Amino acid sequence: MNKSIECNDLFPGCEFKAQADSEAELLKKVAAHAASAHGVTEITEDVVAKVKGCIHDA
Numbered sequence: 001m002n003k004s005i006e007c008n009d010l011f012p013g014c015e016f017k018a019q020a021d022s023e024a025e026l027l028k029k030v031a032a033h034a035a036s037a038h039g040v041t042e043i044t045e046d047v048v049a050k051v052k053g054c055i056h057d058a
């Protein structure tokens with residue numbers, strides 16, 4: 001099952017969306033985007049928990 005996320009849920013106003021086959025793969029994509037677009041270089045457990053809360057089944 002595909003997983004998807006909308007960055008808007010984390011950073012309101014951001015139109016980035018990502019999809020992946022697994023949660024781990026999606027987290028990687030979000031981490032890369034957050035680093036380049038939002039300057040978030042430290043993916044803490046808090047951040048991971050927040051991201052996971054925004055992941056939907058697609």
Ligand SMILES: [Zn+2]
Nearest residue numbers: 007011014016
């Ligand atoms: Zn974003």
